Structures are given as structure tokens and as C-alpha cells.
Amino acid sequence: MANDNPGFMAGIPELMILRLLQDAEMYGYEIVQAISARTRAVVAPGEGVVYPVLHALEKDGALKSRRKTVNGRSRVYYTLTAKGAKRLSALTDHWTALNGAVQAVFGMAMQAAHAV
Amino acid sequence: MPFETVAETLLKGGVAPRHVRRYVRELQDHLGDLTERQRAAGYDEDDAAIRARARLGDDGELAQAMLNQPGLRSWPARLPWLVFVALPPVVTAAAGLALYVCVYFIGDGAAKIHAVLPLPESGLIRFSVAAMTAINVLAVPVMATVLVILARRQRLKIRWPLIGIALLLLATPLLSSRFGHNYHDHKGSLGLHYGLVIPTRWSHVTDHWQLMLSHVLALLPAAWLVFRRKDTA
Numbered sequence: 069m070a071n072d073n074p075g076f077m078a079g080i081p082e083l084m085i086l087r088l089l090q091d092a093e094m095y096g097y098e099i100v101q102a103i104s105a106r107t108r109a110v111v112a113p114g115e116g117v118v119y120p121v122l123h124a125l126e127k128d129g130a131l132k133s134r135r136k137t138v139n140g141r142s143r144v145y146y147t148l149t150a151k152g153a154k155r156l157s158a159l160t161d162h163w164t165a166l167n168g169a170v171q172a173v174f175g176m177a178m179q180a181a182h183a184v
Numbered sequence: 185m186p187f188e189t190v191a192e193t194l195l196k197g198g199v200a201p202r203h204v205r206r207y208v209r210e211l212q213d214h215l216g217d218l219t220e221r222q223r224a225a226g227y228d229e230d231d232a233a234i235r236a237r238a239r240l241g242d243d244g245e246l247a248q249a250m251l252n253q254p255g256l257r258s259w260p261a262r263l264p265w266l267v268f269v270a271l272p273p274v275v276t277a278a279a280g281l282a283l284y285v286c287v288y289f290i291g292d293g294a295a296k297i298h299a300v301l302p303l304p305e306s307g308l309i310r311f312s313v314a315a316m317t318a319i320n321v322l323a324v325p326v327m328a329t330v331l332v333i334l335a336r337r338q339r340l341k342i343r344w345p346l347i348g349i350a351l352l353l354l355a356t357p358l359l360s361s362r363f364g365h366n367y368h369d370h371k372g373s374l375g376l377h378y379g380l381v382i383p384t385r386w387s388h389v390t391d392h393w394q395l396m397l398s399h400v401l402a403l404l405p406a407a408w409l410v411f412r413r414k415d416t417a
Contacts, residue, residue: 084293096210097218111373112287114240114241114249115240116214116245116246116249116286117241117249119207119210119211119214119250120207120248120249120253120256122252123206123207123250123253123256124255128255143213146205
């Protein structure tokens with residue numbers, strides 16, 4: 069991911085991949101392009117590093133893959149499993165709570181700035 | 185081969201070969217897509233290739249991303265003592281015994297099989313004896329070869345397969361049998377022996393030729409491994 073703080077990005081690629089695959093079956097290149105487009109390149113994956121996340125998610129049973137030939141090119145397509153859907157739901161809840169907490173801190177900071 | 189450095193780093197890092205193969209294949213496909221896109225954006229062949237490779241990530245980054253996923257490590261890399269030392273004698277004995285028993289019953293029951301199926305009794309017995317000999321001779325060499333292949337695929341230190349093969353030689357299972365006789369009501373028998381035979385007399389070799397041959401054949405993959413290591417060092 070194009071980010072100077074990899075620790076802060078931990079878990080985000082996984083969340084985004086699961087969310088994208090909830091809507092449609094995709095292969096690696098499509099996933100990277102979709103992430104880049106939807107985040108307006110704020111999250112721009114170092115493109116090759118998406119595959120280890122996909123492999124790990126598949127190993128955990130969150131995704132399943134199949135090789136499919138489209139326009140004469142054979143590619144590995146990934147889809148979300150029921151286990152993956154549960155994991156996405158848990159990650160989404162976690163992320164929403166975290167996002168709310170961060171927003172609250174920003175809100176307090178803004179109020180303090182106004183008071184001054 | 186493209187991404188050969190990445191593949192070697194991953195194999196040496198313990199990533200399972202099937203994940204490495206697929207990763208390399210996916211990277212190649214991805215690079216192809218990226219290059220095509222750069223060409224479509226108006227870059228010439230060379231520039232498109234360079235820009236695409238840069239977008240994909242450098243070899244170190246690509247390898248590290250995979251090494252950061254501990255779940256993708258292979259069993260031989262994770263638990264070499266189990267795969268190369270503890271399991272082989274048990275698996276060899278169990279698989280050898282299961283096959284041997286099946287073949288034994290064909291020979292021992294040749295008369296009964298002949299009564300039901302149009303198969304010659306003597307042919308069934310000859311097949312059974314030959315198959316039992318083959319199991320005795322080949323079980324350990326086959327397992328030794330498997331250990332060497334596993335170690336090579338995973339770029340493991342050669343001490344693991346060598347320890348495994350040494351242990352197999354010390355505990356080579358040797359199965360023996362005697363068919364029963366239908367007409368004299370003699371029961372058949374099966375036997376299992378373990379141990380390394382060190383021949384000090386020629387008669388030892390002739391008496392235990394199956395075991396001797398098995399040892400020699402099992403040492404061949406080990407010798408190949410040592411020779412190849414010296415060759416590539």
C-alpha cells in the first residue's frame with residue numbers, strides 16, 4: 069500500500085479485499101485496480117503484494133479460488149466464502165468502532181480549537 | 185525465469201512450493217496486464233516494461249509480503265523433525281504392511297480365487313511372491329526418494345533427509361510370509377522384522393539379499409543429494 073506507516077495500514081488490505089469480493093468474483097489485477105479507483109488512489113497497493121493476502125485468506129477458508137480462462141488468458145479468480153463473509157462482518161464492525169473513536173477524538177480537538 | 189529470485193527466496197524461507205508457483209504465475213499475469221496498460225497509455229515497449237515492473241514492486245518487497253504470512257509455510261519447513269524423522273519409518277511400515285497383506289491374501293487364497301475367477305492358481309501365487317519381494321525391496325528406497333524430493337523442493341538443509349534416510353536404514357521393515365496349504369490344513373503366516381544387517385560374510389548377503397538391495401537403493405537418492413549439493417556449492 070502506498071503509505072508511510074505500514075503498521076497503521078495493518079488489516080486494511082484484508083478488509084478491502086473481502087469487501088470487494090463480496091460483490092463479485094475478481095482476479096488480483098482487478099482487485100488492485102478496484103482498490104485504487106474506489107479510494108481515489110489514497111490506498112494504492114504496491115501491486116504484487118496483494119497476492120500473499122489473497123493466498124492467506126484462501127488458506128484460512130475466507131476465500132476460494134478457481135482458474136478461469138477469459139479472452140484466451142488463464143487467471144486465478146477469487147470469491148468470498150461463508151466464513152469470509154463472517155470475517156468481513158467482524159472486521160467491518162471493528163473498523164466502524166475504530167473509525168467512530170478516531171472521529172470522536174477529532175471532534176474534541178475541533179471543539180477545543182474553537183474554544184481558543 | 186521471471187521472478188526466479190523471488191521464488192528462491194520464498195522456498196528458502198519455507199513458503200510451500202505450491203504457493204510459490206502460483207504466486208509467480210500470478211505476478212507474471214499481473215505484470216503482463218500492467219505492461220499492456222502502460223503501452224495503451226502511449227509508452228514504448230521498453231518504457232512500458234520498466235514502468236510496469238516498478239508498479240508491481242521490487243523483488244525484496246514481493247518476497248517479504250509473502251514471508252510475512254506464516255500460514256503459507258510448508259509442513260517440511262515448519263516441522264522438519266516430524267516430516268523427515270518421526271513419520272517416515274511409521275508411514276513406510278504401515279503402507280508397506282497394508283500392501284503386503286493385500287498381496288499375501290492373493291497368494292494365500294489363490295486356490296479360492298481360482299475357484300471363482302478364471303485366473304490360474306500358479307500365476308496368482310507367482311504374482312503374489314513377486315509383488316511381496318518388490319514391496320520388501322522398494323518400500324524404503326521409495327520413501328528415501330520422497331524425502332529427498334521434499335527437501336529439494338523446499339531448499340532445506342540436507343541434514344534432514346539424510347537423518348531421515350539413516351533412520352529408515354536402521355529401522356528397515358522386512359516382511360516375511362508363508363502361504364498356507366489348503367489340502368493339508370496348514371495355516372499361512374506373516375512376519376515383520378526390523379533392523380540393519382551389516383554383512384560380515386557372503387552368506388549374510390545371500391540370506392538377506394532383499395534387505396541389502398533395499399539399503400543400496402535407498403542410499404542412491406541420498407548420494408545424489410550430497411553430490412548435487414557439492415556440484416552447486
